[in-house]
Each structure stands twice: as C-alpha cells, then as structure tokens.
Amino acid sequence: MxxxxxxxxxxxxxxxxxxxxxxxxxxxxxxxxxxxxxxxxxxxxxxxxxxxxxxxxxxxxxxxxxxxxxxxxxxxxxxxxxxxxxxxxxxxxxxxxxxxxxxxxxxxxxxADPRGAVRRAVAAFEELGLSPVVGPELEFFLCERDPAGGVRRYVDNLSMVYTVGPQADPRGIVREIAEMLSGMGLGAFAANHEFMNSQYEINLHHADALAAADRAFRLKCAVKDVAAMRGLVATFMGKPFNDQGGSGFHIHFSLERGGENAFAGGEEGGVTGLLRHFVAGVLEHASGLMAFLNPTINAYRRLVPDSLAPTHANWGWDNRTAFVRIPPERGGATRVEVRVGDGSANPYLATAATLFAGLHGVRERLPLGPPVGGDAYALAGEKAGPPLPATLEEALDALEADEVLRGAMGEQIVGTFLALKRYEAERHRTWVSDWEISEYLHHL
Structure with missing residues (x-):
C-alpha cells in the first residue's frame, strides 16, 4: 500500500x-x-x-x-x-x-447557505448581549423494503410508545445509532420508540444555536446512513402513513446573558419579559415561519386537530396543543418549545428563521397575548389564535409577504427557496395520485 x-x-x-x-x-x-x-x-x-x-x-x-x-x-x-x-x-x-x-x-x-443563516441569527442576538441556546427534538420512522418495491414498517405493533429493548427495536439499530452519536460528541443522551408504529426519537442535549443545528443535521445523516447499511430505510418525512400520525421536529429555545438564562425570573409564571417578547415575535411571524418549519406538501397532512401538532398560532403553559409551549421547568431550564415543525424541515433554516422571528419580538418589545388553556383544538375564534396556513402554497405566500423574515434570512435563501418549493407544489398539482385512481377510475 x-x-x-x-x-x-x-x-x-x-x-x-x-x-x-x-x-x-x-x-x-x-x-x-x-x-x-x-x-x-x-x-x-x-x-x-x-x-x-x-x-x-x-x-x-x-x-x-x-x-x-x-x-x-x-x-x-x-x-x-x-x-x-x-x-x-x-x-x-x-x-x-x-x-x-x-x-x-x-x-x-x-x-444560499442555510448554516450561514444560523451564524447571522446568532450574531444579531450577540449585538444585544444575548446568546441563543437551542435543543432539537427529531422523530423518524424506520421501514424496510417489501418485495413489491414499497416499504413496510420495521416494527408494526400498537402502543409501543416509550418502549425500549428488542420488542421496540429488534435489531438494536436505534440504540446503536444513539451510542455512536454520543461517542462522536454530538450530544445524544437517550433513545426510545415514539408514539406511532415504528417511530423513534433520539434525544440531543441543548447547545449554542449553531452547534445544535449541526447536531440535528448530523443526526439525520447518521440515522439515514446507518439504516441504509442495515438494509432499512429511515425517513423524517412528516406523515408517511395514512393510518399513523406524523413525525415532528420540536425545537426548544432560550437566551443567555452573561452565562445565565435570560428567560428565567419575573413574577408572572416565573419568566421574564424577554421570553414574552421572543414568543410574541415567533407568533407574529408564525405564518411565514411555516414555510421553513413545514416545507413539503406532505407536512400539512400532519397538522390536524388532536394530533399534538398545532393548527393555530397560539401559546400555552406546558400545553402540547399549542404552537409555542412553555415547559414547566424554571431557573436555568426556562425555555420555549416551538411545536409545529415537521421532521422534514431543514434544521438550519428552521432554527435561523425562528430565531430571527424571536429577535424581531425582542427588538420591538412586542406584547404577548393571553395563553390558551386546556384543549386548544376545542377553542374557536380569537381564543384559538390565528389559523396557520393549511397548505404549502399558503405558507409560501405568507413567507413572501413577510418582509421581516425575508430581510433577515436574505433574498438568496428566500428567493431560491420560494422558486424551488413553488415548482414542487405545481408538480404536485398536476400529478395524478393513487387516491384519485382508486376513488374515480372505476365509477366515473
């Protein structure tokens, strides 16, 4: 040699x-x-x-x-x-x-550099003496090819949520990936079967925003690579099966000042005005954010009532039916969780766009409206908050109209993204689906 x-x-x-x-x-x-x-x-x-x-x-x-x-x-x-x-x-x-x-x-x-967008968002917060901290949560499905060329689920038993071991992961693949990611220093600290059949989650420690986005990106790469080497197919597609719910990408955000959590404190709810302004900014730009957080035609099949994915731009105290959840931990763990993201989202674009939205709320000291209580899906009118875009096309229109997000993310990213995704949406509009053949061909 x-x-x-x-x-x-x-x-x-x-x-x-x-x-x-x-x-x-x-x-x-x-x-x-x-x-x-x-x-x-x-x-x-x-x-x-x-x-x-x-x-x-x-x-x-x-x-x-x-x-x-x-x-x-x-x-x-x-x-x-x-x-x-x-x-x-x-x-x-x-x-x-x-x-x-x-x-x-x-x-x-x-x-059009997604990683560079996170760097710019971090730099904008640093001008205010703040450092964003991010914790990504990604869900995915494991499947195997069937002889007909389709896919079937790796594990297909009901009620496996939070189950671990050979019943939930017969070949130990998810555990193996988590161990590898931990050994690589990428912050993986736990893994489990999630709620849907053959759906899994690998938990990552929070980190500064760029490192967290890097970890989420590398987790997706690792999951897909290792699955392929083991003869399986891993997908972060939001809703790959009609009889199952979807895979989300929940992102936790906090801000540090001088090494301390700047969201911690205050009399009402134990959170600061800074947290409230950040959340207000996220909700102000919720419709435009949807294009980056739910960037596929398929993503909007997941956003339905009673799915644990939000349908309106709202927030709540430890409420998993809301767009933004404020988890119950306080002190150094005080944070906000944006729950609308789809597993297919680009971690860099999702992180950067949400940070820029929150930054607008912080800079402009935007006021935060009242929280939703109980089942947000059961609320109506103003109590529920503004409805979110129901399709990719609506989300793209909202992004194009959002001058703050466009300016912050940059025309090279936004213009390219809009052109790319509108082309995708038009291809979908003109494509004859299996559903249409099954529904119409025999009868009409």
Whole structure:
C-alpha cells in the first residue's frame, strides 16, 4: 500500500494513520447532505482552497430538476471545511467527517447557505448581549423494503410508545445509532420508540444555536446512513402513513446573558419579559415561519386537530396543543418549545428563521397575548389564535409577504427557496395520485 502524507490540519486524535478519507458535508435547502469524500492526502489542499460545487445544487428539487441557477450560467460555490466540526464516523472505519462553510466564487452572489443563516441569527442576538441556546427534538420512522418495491414498517405493533429493548427495536439499530452519536460528541443522551408504529426519537442535549443545528443535521445523516447499511430505510418525512400520525421536529429555545438564562425570573409564571417578547415575535411571524418549519406538501397532512401538532398560532403553559409551549421547568431550564415543525424541515433554516422571528419580538418589545388553556383544538375564534396556513402554497405566500423574515434570512435563501418549493407544489398539482385512481377510475 502506498503511504499517504498525513495532513497537518487534522486534530491530534485523528492523526494516528487510521483515517483514510475525510467526508466534507453541507446541507442544501431541503436539508439533504451534499459533499465530497476527500482522500486524506488531499485534505490539506481542500482546507486551503476549498471544494468546488455547482451552486445550482441549492436550487435543485428532489426530482433532480435544477429550478434555479441557469439564469446565472450555473456558477460554482466553494465549500471550506470547518475543522472545529471534525469527528470520526463510527459506522465507516477510516472515515472522518466535517461540515463546511459555503462561499461564492469571484463576483457572484453569495450562495444560499442555510448554516450561514444560523451564524447571522446568532450574531444579531450577540449585538444585544444575548446568546441563543437551542435543543432539537427529531422523530423518524424506520421501514424496510417489501418485495413489491414499497416499504413496510420495521416494527408494526400498537402502543409501543416509550418502549425500549428488542420488542421496540429488534435489531438494536436505534440504540446503536444513539451510542455512536454520543461517542462522536454530538450530544445524544437517550433513545426510545415514539408514539406511532415504528417511530423513534433520539434525544440531543441543548447547545449554542449553531452547534445544535449541526447536531440535528448530523443526526439525520447518521440515522439515514446507518439504516441504509442495515438494509432499512429511515425517513423524517412528516406523515408517511395514512393510518399513523406524523413525525415532528420540536425545537426548544432560550437566551443567555452573561452565562445565565435570560428567560428565567419575573413574577408572572416565573419568566421574564424577554421570553414574552421572543414568543410574541415567533407568533407574529408564525405564518411565514411555516414555510421553513413545514416545507413539503406532505407536512400539512400532519397538522390536524388532536394530533399534538398545532393548527393555530397560539401559546400555552406546558400545553402540547399549542404552537409555542412553555415547559414547566424554571431557573436555568426556562425555555420555549416551538411545536409545529415537521421532521422534514431543514434544521438550519428552521432554527435561523425562528430565531430571527424571536429577535424581531425582542427588538420591538412586542406584547404577548393571553395563553390558551386546556384543549386548544376545542377553542374557536380569537381564543384559538390565528389559523396557520393549511397548505404549502399558503405558507409560501405568507413567507413572501413577510418582509421581516425575508430581510433577515436574505433574498438568496428566500428567493431560491420560494422558486424551488413553488415548482414542487405545481408538480404536485398536476400529478395524478393513487387516491384519485382508486376513488374515480372505476365509477366515473
């Protein structure tokens, strides 16, 4: 075997000769991992010069159509490895992995960079002396291919919620992934079967906003990769089955000032005015946020009454039927939970957009209305709060009309995202579905 030069840029714990390739990854606007595998002898060059990609990847839909990019002649973007994110990949011996920062080439416009949006949101809070802390919660389904080319659920028994061990995970795959993520330093601290058949959750510790979004992105990558290696299919799609509820992406937010929780304190409810302003900002921009938090046609099949997913823009004290829940913990654990997110959401876009919405509430000291009590689905009129968009198209219209979110997220992200998703929605509108064939073909 030819001896390869060990690059000086690797951290000491990865420089013992066992690493043969470095996987450099970034998220596209869908949240899908894109990147390159770099042989270890070439990695130092990649760090210095970056890795070139066609920037149209950010405007390409999931059916492989480049919707945005041709008008500029399909220029490059360059991905520069962020060495602070370097870690071994336990399920692929010899492979290390790091995330990348995206930059334009020459005079071209900056690329639509989801990770960069989180950085900008954090910087905006830091101007106010505040640091966002985020805790992501992601649910997913595990499936296996059936002989006909479809999928069936890995475990298909009712009432397995919070069950662990071989009954809930016969091959130990979810436990294995959680152990690997913990060993990688990505904050995984627990795993369990969730409420729906073959639905699981791996819990991640809270962290500063960028690290938390990175962890959520890498969790999704790990779950899908390890499942594929074990002959299964993992999906974060919001509602993959008609007879089951959906997978959510709940995100917890707090703000620190001087190392202390700035949401903790106050007489009413034990929370500060800062928390109330943050929540008011999130609710003010709820309709526009829906495009990033629920970015697919399918996502809106999940948002129905009695689903533990909200249908109106409201908030409540420890109320899981509300858009924003204030969990009961106080002191250092005081936080808000945004409960509307779909499992398919891009962790970076969802985190950045929600932070920018909360930032608007903080800057403008927006007042927070009264909470909802009890079953928010049973409320009507003003008591329920404004209804959320019921379709992706409505959410895209709301995002386009939201000048604050558009300005904060940047036209490169929002314009590309709107074009991409409107193209997706139009494809869906003209597609003849199995439901239509079953419903109409014989009778009409």
């Amino acid at each position: 030819i001896e390869q030069r060990r690059p000086a840029v690797l951290p000491p714990e990865l420089s013992d000769g066992s690493v043969t390739s470095v996987r450099v990854l970034y998220a596209d606007l869908h949240g899908v991992a894109r990147g390159k595998d770099v042989p270890i002898g070439e990695f130092e060059r990649a760090v210095e010069h970056g890795l070139a990609f066609c920037s149209a990847i950010m405007g390409t839909d999931l059916r492989h159509t480049p919707v945005v990019g041709g008008e500029e002649g399909y220029p490059d973007l360059v991905a520069y490895p962020d060495l602070s994110t370097m870690t071994l990949v336990p399920w692929e011996p010899g492979v290390a992995c790091c995330l990348a920062d995206l930059r334009p080439v020459g005079d071209h416009a900056p690329p």
